Amino acid sequence: MKNIIEVENLVFEYPHEKGTYRAIDELNLNVKKGEFVAIIGHNGSGKSTLSKNLNAILVPTSGNIIINGMNTKNEEKLWDIRQAAGMVFQNPDNQIVATIVEEDVAFGCENLGIEPTEIRKKVDESLKNVDMYDFRERQPHLLSGGQKQRVAIAGIIAMRPECIIFDEATAMLDPSGRQEVMNTIKTLNRDYNITVLHITHFMEEAVEADRVIVMEKGQKVSEGTPKEVFSHVDELKAIGLDVPYMTELSKLLNNDGINVDKNILTVDEMVGELCRLK
Numbered sequence: 001m002k003n004i005i006e007v008e009n010l011v012f013e014y015p016h017e018k019g020t021y022r023a024i025d026e027l028n029l030n031v032k033k034g035e036f037v038a039i040i041g042h043n044g045s046g047k048s049t050l051s052k053n054l055n056a057i058l059v060p061t062s063g064n065i066i067i068n069g070m071n072t073k074n075e076e077k078l079w080d081i082r083q084a085a086g087m088v089f090q091n092p093d094n095q096i097v098a099t100i101v102e103e104d105v106a107f108g109c110e111n112l113g114i115e116p117t118e119i120r121k122k123v124d125e126s127l128k129n130v131d132m133y134d135f136r137e138r139q140p141h142l143l144s145g146g147q148k149q150r151v152a153i154a155g156i157i158a159m160r161p162e163c164i165i166f167d168e169a170t171a172m173l174d175p176s177g178r179q180e181v182m183n184t185i186k187t188l189n190r191d192y193n194i195t196v197l198h199i200t201h202f203m204e205e206a207v208e209a210d211r212v213i214v215m216e217k218g219q220k221v222s223e224g225t226p227k228e229v230f231s232h233v234d235e236l237k238a239i240g241l242d243v244p245y246m247t248e249l250s251k252l253l254n255n256d257g258i259n260v261d262k263n264i265l266t267v268d269e270m271v272g273e274l275c276r277l278k
């Protein structure tokens with residue numbers, strides 16, 4: 001399978017009063033077409049700096065980033081890169097540009113110079129993909145947080161990206177909004193084969209990914225399936241991260257002599273284990 005994202009020895013340094021501050025320190029990372037990858041890491045570990053590099057908002061101090069075969073240092077490819085790898089940010093209010101939902105969704109396509117009839121089709125399809133078609137004539141500022149994020153996602157998918165990078169896109173939402181957005185992300189990945197890079201501090205969301213990457217101090221410190229990564233409870237806690245609630249619970253049960261599988265990630269798995277013991 002081809003790589004949509006290739007990060008080769010990425011170093012990114014911010015200018016600082018006394019010299020520079022290294023936010024990304026020799027990071028290597030590949031994401032294959034169709035993969036769903038989650039990135040977790042403590043505040044300040046460099047996740048947003050990485051995502052901005054992937055979208056060519058920032059360019060590497062050294063090393064290379066190749067998005068769908070295009071190097072982000074190639075300024076001529078800037079719009080192709082942003083079209084191939086769309087970004088959804090944390091705050092939905094900062095991403096709304098128009099006063100009507102469908103106009104907002106059309107905005108990116110208009111910038112790409114796509115024909116109006118074609119835009120109409122893409123906007124309608126995208127709104128249906130995120131289950132917001134019935135809201136197409138509403139005013140975005142009257143929607144819930146989860147609905148606003150889905151409108152933002154529709155604006156990205158209208159541009160037919162290979163890949164979408166979500167930088168803590170669920171962080172400001174209430175539990176139901178988070179669930180709506182997670183369901184949308186999973187559908188886009190599973191049914192439309194859109195590659196997903198999901199940066200999150202919710203471990204329950206990371207569990208849904210094919211692969212989890214753990215960042216710390218600008219480096220990748222761990223990587224694997226959710227089962228592999230979350231089996232290292234103590235290491236994760238040592239760098240200030242949580243494990244999924246059910247992993248935590250299985251550890252507590254084992255401490256009390258109830259021998260459930262220690263590698264449980266979800267409520268369903270916990271229920272299965274408890275039924276088995278009974």
Ligand code: ADP
Nearest residue numbers: 014021023041042043044045046047048049050
């Ligand atoms: P995360 O998204 O994982 O919380 P960031 O990528 O935002 O981490 O930040 C990584 C490090 O870079 C932090 O120490 C942060 O203070 C620093 N940093 C982020 N943005 C800037 C900036 N614009 N100028 C200087 N330092 C920054």
Ligand code: MG
Nearest residue numbers: 047048049168
């Ligand atoms: Mg961040």
